[in-house]
Amino acid sequence: MRTLTRPQSFLSDDTFRQGYIHKVITIDTPHLGSPLAIQLLSAQENLGCLQKVLAKEGKFALSSASFSDGSFFSGAMADLQGDGSGGSLSPALLSIRQPGAAHIPPTALIAGVYTDFSSLNDLASYATLIRNIPFGCPNDPLAQRLTPTGWPALFNNQPNDAIVSENSQLDSLVPSPGSQFFGYKHSPGTEKLGFAGPSVIDAGAVPNQVIFLLNTPWTNTVYYNLLDP
Amino acid sequence: MLKLWKALAIVAVLVLLFLPTLQRGLPKIPWVILFMVALTFGISLFFSAQMPVFRRFGIAYLVLTGLTYLLAGILGLLPNGDLIEAEMWYFLISPYPLLRLLTAMIYSRPFRIDAVPYTIFPASGPHLWFSITVVLVSTILIVAAFAMAREKRTAYYLWLFILALSILEALGYVVAQFGKWGVPQYRGTRDSAAIIVPLSWAASYLAAYVMARRGADLGKAGSP
Numbered sequence: 352m353r354t355l356t357r358p359q360s361f362l363s364d365d366t367f368r369q370g371y372i373h374k375v376i377t378i379d380t381p382h383l384g385s386p387l388a389i390q391l392l393s394a395q396e397n398l399g400c401l402q403k404v405l406a407k408e409g410k411f412a413l414s415s416a417s418f419s420d421g422s423f424f425s426g427a428m429a430d431l432q433g434d435g436s437g438g439s440l441s442p443a444l445l446s447i448r449q450p451g452a453a454h455i456p457p458t459a460l461i462a463g464v465y466t467d468f469s470s471l472n473d474l475a476s477y478a479t480l481i482r483n484i485p486f487g488c489p490n491d492p493l494a495q496r497l498t499p500t501g502w503p504a505l506f507n508n509q510p511n512d513a514i515v516s517e518n519s520q521l522d523s524l525v526p527s528p529g530s531q532f533f534g535y536k537h538s539p540g541t542e543k544l545g546f547a548g549p550s551v552i553d554a555g556a557v558p559n560q561v562i563f564l565l566n567t568p569w570t571n572t573v574y575y576n577l578l579d580p
Numbered sequence: 581m582l583k584l585w586k587a588l589a590i591v592a593v594l595v596l597l598f599l600p601t602l603q604r605g606l607p608k609i610p611w612v613i614l615f616m617v618a619l620t621f622g623i624s625l626f627f628s629a630q631m632p633v634f635r636r637f638g639i640a641y642l643v644l645t646g647l648t649y650l651l652a653g654i655l656g657l658l659p660n661g662d663l664i665e666a667e668m669w670y671f672l673i674s675p676y677p678l679l680r681l682l683t684a685m686i687y688s689r690p691f692r693i694d695a696v697p698y699t700i701f702p703a704s705g706p707h708l709w710f711s712i713t714v715v716l717v718s719t720i721l722i723v724a725a726f727a728m729a730r731e732k733r734t735a736y737y738l739w740l741f742i743l744a745l746s747i748l749e750a751l752g753y754v755v756a757q758f759g760k761w762g763v764p765q766y767r768g769t770r771d772s773a774a775i776i777v778p779l780s781w782a783a784s785y786l787a788a789y790v791m792a793r794r795g796a797d798l799g800k801a802g803s804p
Contacts, residue, residue, distance in 0.1 A: 407701060408666040477664060484611050486667045489603040542660040 374569040375458045376561055379537050379551050381515040382460075382522035384433015384444050386505050390493050392428055400488030404481065408543075435506060435516035437523065457569035458576050459527065461560060462520035463512035463535035463551040468499040470547045478545025497545060512537040513546045527574045529560055583625050590622040612671075619644050627729050638791025639728050642739060645785060646722035648672065649714055656711025665711075669701040673778040676700055678752030698756045700774075717742075725792075733798045743782075743789050750778035 381388075391412045396402055402412045414429035430443035440448070471478040478497040481487040488494035496502055502513065510517040514537035521530070535557065536546045551557045569575045596602060597615055606614075624640035652672060655665035669676075676699045684696040702710075721742060727735035757775050 404663065404667050407670050408663045410663075477660070480664050483598065483603055484606075484608055485615065485671075486664045489600075539660070543663040 370456060372456045374564075374575060375456050376461065376564050377458060377520075378461045378557065378561070379463050379512050379515055379520050380460070381431050381433065381435075381519045382444075383435050383437050383516075383519035384440055385431050385515045385519060386434050386439075386507075387514055388428045388431040388441075389434070389439060390496075390505060392432065396491070396493055399493075400491040401481070401494040404486075404488060404494075433519065435509065435511075435519040455577070459530070459564045459567075459574045460521050460524065460576070461530050461551065461557060461564075462517045462526060462532070463537060463557070464510045464517055464531060464533045465513045465536045465546060465548070466534050467546075467548050468503055471497055471499050471502060471545050473545075476545040476547075477543060481544065512551065513541050513544075514538070522576075524576055529563070530574075532557055532560075583629075586625055587622065590618050590625075593618045616641075616644065626726075631729065632795050634791045635795055636729075638788045638793075639725055641784070641788040642725040642728070642792060643722055645788070646718045646725055650718035650722065653711045653714030653718055656707060656714065666701045671777060673746050673749050673753075673781050674700045675749050675752075676702065677756045678749045681752055681755060693755075696756075728792050728796070731796050731798055736793060736796070736798060739789055739792075743785055746785055747782045750782040753778045 390396065391402070392414050396412070405412060413427040415423060415425040416427070417423050426443065430441050432441040433439055433444055470476055473479060481494050482497055483489055496505060503509075503511065505511075506516045512520065512535060517526075517531070532551060534548055536542075536548055536550045538550050538552060541550065549555065564574055567574050593614070597606075597611065597618070602611070620637060620640045622640075623643050624636045627636045627639060648668075649672065652665060652668040655661035655668065680696055680699055681693075684693075685691055688695070721739065724732075724735040724738045728739070753775050
């Protein structure tokens with residue numbers, strides 16, 4: 352959502368050069384990337400067991416795509432690379448962070464913080480199955496980190512939603528009141544890796560906060576940030 | 581008493597197989613073979629010692645086969661179990677290559693084998709009915725395998741039918757691979773594993789059936 356480019360038509364006089372988007376609410380967005388993307392695309396994971404397990408279910412870890420007509424596009428997971436604190440950012444994230452490179456409307460940030468990492472060690476957890484034969488990858492470094500201590504270490508033991516660090520979700524800004532949701536994971540899809548509990552897109556507290564933010568004027572600087580005016 | 585010791589030995593082997601050292605040290609195929617041998621041996625303990633050993637092992641292997649497919653079916657019914665479910669189907673005989681071929685032969689005009697989308701497991705879209713069917717069929721097959729021990733003729737016919745179907749499905753992989761329908765999911769077009777795995781399973785099911793059939797008296801009174 353942060354990638355709001357500035358074509359001439361977007362900031363036309365029709366909108367008093369403000370664009371058509373009034374305000375933006377990001378939910379668990381990797382503004383500063385995710386170390387998980389770096390790990391999953393690393394050389395040690397390339398065509399490794401975990402990548403194959405994911406691919407068999409149609410979840411491909413891509414960094415680029417080549418088409419039969421010769422065209423080539425980089426992106427996908429490669430765009431999400433970043434250590435979560437502003438370092439090792441992908442070219443895509445770097446480019447939109449250049450001053451003036453993008454028009455970002457007033458933005459409110461919502462962050463989920465996952466807490467139930469101990470469930471990754473449950474005997475019947477999908478994480479346990481992914482770590483072990485016969486279904487999983489006992490020699491895959493990233494798969495072996497699906498443990499209560501290994502996974503948080505991916506994020507330097509900083510708060511995270513199992514996919515993105517909280518610092519990245521908040522773009523290194525101070526969290527506004529009610530913007531942190533403890534016990535929430537990134538998405539329902541993370542359950543396939545063994546993460547339990549509610550996700551930020553489930554009905555309940557997070558959608559209620561979104562409704563609250565939609566009804567809050569963008570001029571309220573407690574909730575809205577002008578990331579790149 | 582001897583059966584108890586054998587059962588305990590099986591449990592010990594299974595525990596050993598799940599130790600991290602063996603998990604990481606043993607390649608997947610030997611691990612799976614050891615695992616299956618242990619389970620087959622364990623299941624065979626349920627059957628009478630008066631039954632010939634090869635027949636006991638043949639039936640036990642067929643029970644294990646049914647249990648394997650039952651697990652794949654159950655995973656398809658569990659919320660978010662599809663990652664593991666997909667992994668399982670890549671190491672079993674999936675009916676999808678054959679189903680895709682048959683569907684294309686019936687509905688596609690003109691039929692072009694290279695245009696048939698080759699799928700081992702449906703990566704997207706609902707497959708609830710597929711999982712329900714797998715659970716039902718595999719449950720029936722497990723019951724049938726136990727009925728084989730009682731020399732029930734229907735059970736043998738049922739397994740023979742499924743065996744023929746599994747060979748047909750395994751051949752579906754071969755057609756898919758050599759027919760160049762396209763790239764199998766995440767496997768190169770010349771990846772022989774995509775053919776070897778289902779053919780090996782089909783051959784093992786056939787061998788187990790022959791072992792289970794040998795010496796069985798299907799003409800006995802009470803056999804339906």
